[in-house]
Amino acid sequence: MKYYQVTMLVRGTKQNFLIKAKDRADAIAKIRKDYQGTLLRIKQTAAPVDATIKEFFSQFRSTVANRKVQPKNLIAAIRQLAVMTNAGISVHDALNEIAAATNDQKLKEILTQASENINAGLSLSETFRRYRYDVGGITLAMIELGEQTGNMAEALGSLADILEEIQENVAKFKKAMRYPLITLGAMAIAFTILILLVVPKFKSIFEKFHAELPLPTKILLGIEHVLSNYGLYVLLGFITFIALIVYLYRNNDDFKYKMDKLLLKLYLIKDIIFFSTLNRFSLVFTELVHAGIPIADALDTATSMVDNAVLKEKLEAVNVAVSRGVSLTDAFRDTGVFENMIIQMIGAGESSGQLDNMMRKVTDYYRMRFNYILDNMSSYIEPIMLAIIGALVLLLALGIFLPMWDMAQAVQGH
Numbered sequence: 001m002k003y004y005q006v007t008m009l010v011r012g013t014k015q016n017f018l019i020k021a022k023d024r025a026d027a028i029a030k031i032r033k034d035y036q037g038t039l040l041r042i043k044q045t046a047a048p049v050d051a052t053i054k055e056f057f058s059q060f061r062s063t064v065a066n067r068k069v070q071p072k073n074l075i076a077a078i079r080q081l082a083v084m085t086n087a088g089i090s091v092h093d094a095l096n097e098i099a100a101a102t103n104d105q106k107l108k109e110i111l112t113q114a115s116e117n118i119n120a121g122l123s124l125s126e127t128f129r130r131y132r133y134d135v136g137g138i139t140l141a142m143i144e145l146g147e148q149t150g151n152m153a154e155a156l157g158s159l160a161d162i163l164e165e166i167q168e169n170v171a172k173f174k175k176a177m178r179y180p181l182i183t184l185g186a187m188a189i190a191f192t193i194l195i196l197l198v199v200p201k202f203k204s205i206f207e208k209f210h211a212e213l214p215l216p217t218k219i220l221l222g223i224e225h226v227l228s229n230y231g232l233y234v235l236l237g238f239i240t241f242i243a244l245i246v247y248l249y250r251n252n253d254d255f256k257y258k259m260d261k262l263l264l265k266l267y268l269i270k271d272i273i274f275f276s277t278l279n280r281f282s283l284v285f286t287e288l289v290h291a292g293i294p295i296a297d298a299l300d301t302a303t304s305m306v307d308n309a310v311l312k313e314k315l316e317a318v319n320v321a322v323s324r325g326v327s328l329t330d331a332f333r334d335t336g337v338f339e340n341m342i343i344q345m346i347g348a349g350e351s352s353g354q355l356d357n358m359m360r361k362v363t364d365y366y367r368m369r370f371n372y373i374l375d376n377m378s379s380y381i382e383p384i385m386l387a388i389i390g391a392l393v394l395l396l397a398l399g400i401f402l403p404m405w406d407m408a409q410a411v412q413g414h
Contacts, residue, residue: 086153
């Protein structure tokens with residue numbers, strides 16, 4: 001939402017006020033509906049500080065209070081629903097059974113509501129569409145496919161397979177990142193303890209000699225002074241900074257786009273994001289095309305699964321180009337995202353009418369590249385970790401022993 005400074009002429013008097021709207025057209029529509037007078041000027045302006053703070057805490061509370069469905073619970077529920085519908089049990093009864101068995105409160109709420117809506121005459125897709133944020137676009141697409149083909153069990157089984165593979169990739173990434181995060185945390189704690197416990201003892205020695213201290217020692221003493229006197233404020237400031245970054249990333253599209261663009265330039269992170277994103281996109285797109293969903297709809301659903309705003313923008317251009325009559329191969333080529341080998345594979349599949357089979361090979365390729373990065377994460381990160389450890393040890397050593405060496409020379413000189 002944006003804020004607009006509005007100037008209106010009301011009964012011969014100019015009046016200024018702020019209005020909140022999605023865009024300029026929406027702001028003008030609200031003015032015409034809710035205000036009487038002549039619109040003189042409307043100009044976008046920055047949000048008031050009090051409104052920004054109020055919105056921040058409102059969003060933060062809603063984020064904390066919002067209970068999302070756990071992916072593993074959703075996958076288990078979909079797998080159960082597929083088995084039960086395949087056994088001839090009605091969707092209504094199956095939803096009631098699964099809702100009674102699950103411990104996930106949000107999922108229980110969704111399934112119970114779905115059962116009631118089906119009993120009232122609504123379809124399963126109409127019910128789940130209200131919970132798109134919780135269940136995801138791919139879930140809606142596969143349920144709609146099951147309703148169209150009349151084979152809900154097969155559609156739900158394929159959906160569970162897709163969600164399981166996506167979840168496995170997420171789990172692999174978290175596992176690969178666990179080691180470097182724990183190591184960095186341990187290093188930070190150890191360095192802080194040394195600064196707070198060891199450096200002060202040498203500080204009193206250095207002060208007795210009133211000698212000019214070398215730069216590494218000044219840096220250590222400066223860090224010790226900040227942590228000793230403002231450590232709590234530093235910690236609170238760091239937590240606030242991280243919380244602000246997360247908030248802006250989730251709620252500000254411009255900030256998210258710039259951050260995503262930056263992440264695609266960082267060492268190792270860019271490859272993880274790139275190959276994981278294309279693996280997920282090609283996986284979903286392949287399964288939807290194989291299931292008989294039109295290419296335009298498959299592209300739309302697969303693109304909605306992309307988190308990185310920069311890659312999402314480029315992949316959305318594929319759907320736009322295809323809707324204008326451009327071939328899928330040319331549309332993928334124009335994005336500049338896919339390498340020439342992939343373009344040739346897609347072109348061969350499109351010309352031979354076996355696009356889904358060729359896209360499976362593309363998915364396998366991106367899965368292989370993504371898994372290779374995760375399996376060799378340690379070899380990529382170890383040089384960075386060693387460099388950080390070496391820099392900290394060198395700083396401590398130089399900061400403490402250089403002045404000690406100078407003092408020893410001064411004593412020998414006397």
